Amino acid sequence: MSEADVFYSCGSCGYPLNLASSNRVTSSIGSKYSKSIKKGYISFLSIDLSRFTQVDEVNCLPISWAHHGSKTKLLCRKCGVLIGYGYGDSTAFCGLDSPTSSSSSYKKIMIKIRALQPSEDRLSLLARYGSNLQSLHLDCCLGITDHGLFFVASGCPSLTILSLYRCNVTDIGLETLSQSCFGLKDVNLSYCGLISDHEAESCKLEPEGIMGIVSGGGLEYLSVSNLIWCIQGDGLLSIGAGFATNLRVLNFRLCRTVGDETIVAISKGCPLLEEWNLALCHEIRVAGWESIGLNCQNLKRLHVNRCRNLCDRGLQALRNGCKRLRILYFTRCRLVSSTAIEIFKCLRSDVKIIEEEIMCIAPDWAFQL
Missing domain, CATH: 3.80.10.10 (Ribonuclease Inhibitor)
Known part of the structure; x- marks a missing residue:
């Protein structure tokens, strides 16, 4: 972690989420990055899933139709507030909570800016x-x-x-x-x-x-x-x-x-x-x-x-x-x-x-x- 690293907590209850600013996706900084920021989201490379409750969303469309495959809600483990989404190829059923799974199973992790607060x-x-x-x-x-x-x-x-x-x-x-x-x-x-x-x-x-x-x-x-x-x-x-x-x-x-x-x-x-x-x-x-x-x-x-x-x-x-x-x-x-x-x-x-x-x-x- 860099000296200037910032860690984020849940904006609702203050629960530490172990999200570090140094782990944000910055390689695509430009128009695409700016659009994401304007929509209120930032992207992370990986996250500590032990800090989240994961709830898979049911999608009636074929997975092949979706750009990222399955979509999982990432909720604060303490208060249950929606923090963001993980996108990947997970075949987990809706409601499955798997805190020990690896964040590498997600191809993309999008976190709501307004759901965070700095340390x-x-x-x-x-x-x-x-x-x-x-x-x-x-x-x-x-x-x-x-x-x-x-x-x-x-x-x-x-x-x-x-x-x-x-x-x-x-x-x-x-x-x-x-x-x-x-x-x-x-x-x-x-x-x-x-x-x-x-x-x-x-x-x-x-x-x-x-x-x-x-x-x-x-x-x-x-x-x-x-x-x-x-x-x-x-x-x-x-x-x-x-x-x-x-x-x-x-x-x-x-x-x-x-x-x-x-x-x-x-x-x-x-x-x-x-x-x-x-x-x-x-x-x-x-x-x-x-x-x-x-x-x-x-x-x-x-x-x-x-x-x-x-x-x-x-x-x-x-x-x-x-x-x-x-x-x-x-x-x-x-x-x-x-x-x-x-x-x-x-x-x-x-x-x-x-x-x-x-x-x-x-x-x-x-x-x-």
Whole structure:
């Protein structure tokens, strides 16, 4: 194996598959290879079959009609997720599991790229090759922990986009990133279940974790929807403490404990904010809405769906302020009267009220290579 060899694990459960990057088929690099990559597959010379459950597919056509003969599904031995296919002349019956058979019986082995994740230790290679890397996506890499984020932080000082969707990272890893990657603009932390509390279904950040995210100063998009706090208060106050002045898109959807103090701080501390999702933020009251109307003068899109404490006075504050507001997502706000809505429409004809709830507000420029 070469020094720069990368080993892959199951992208679903993290089970080591003993697939090495040095064992990939690279002799046909060119148009044929590129087409395979675009289809989401990579080819391997051989594999460790003890890591897979093999299930032969039944084909009613004569074997002579098929280009590779029989086709066998290669499933992760631990969780059963489909990893790829082996093609050969095997005459095994459907469902036969033969972990001791040789991989040489397959003429071709095709592995789904999205079914894999790299080994965490090999992220150390970023120290040598990652100095100019600007975008890194580690979505569903369950084996990536704070240890891996240390390699990312130390090896990728130019990083601006980072996606850690469903990674097993904690506040410590985020703090490490904040101390090295000062150019970070977009960070995806959706369903990072080990942040502060491994029992949380979504992120459960401590205020220190939030500070770690925004302290770099360059963040433009942040989604921290569906947060559940293990301490008193909503914990998001640090976003408005002067570190996130470049923030343009902010998703607070389902942050039920966010209160007026935080809303006031953010509306004052994030002057460039253009879109803000506050759907189902039940603790925002008149003071919060008034602060948004007074201070969020660059706000173009605002989501207030199902906000229990948005009332006529709150809607009036938004109507009188937010001079650049163009779209208001509004549904099922029980304290807002039909009269207040009609007055809003008459006096702010430049604002389109859309009775629709948007789940994701990631901007087009977020997480793009």
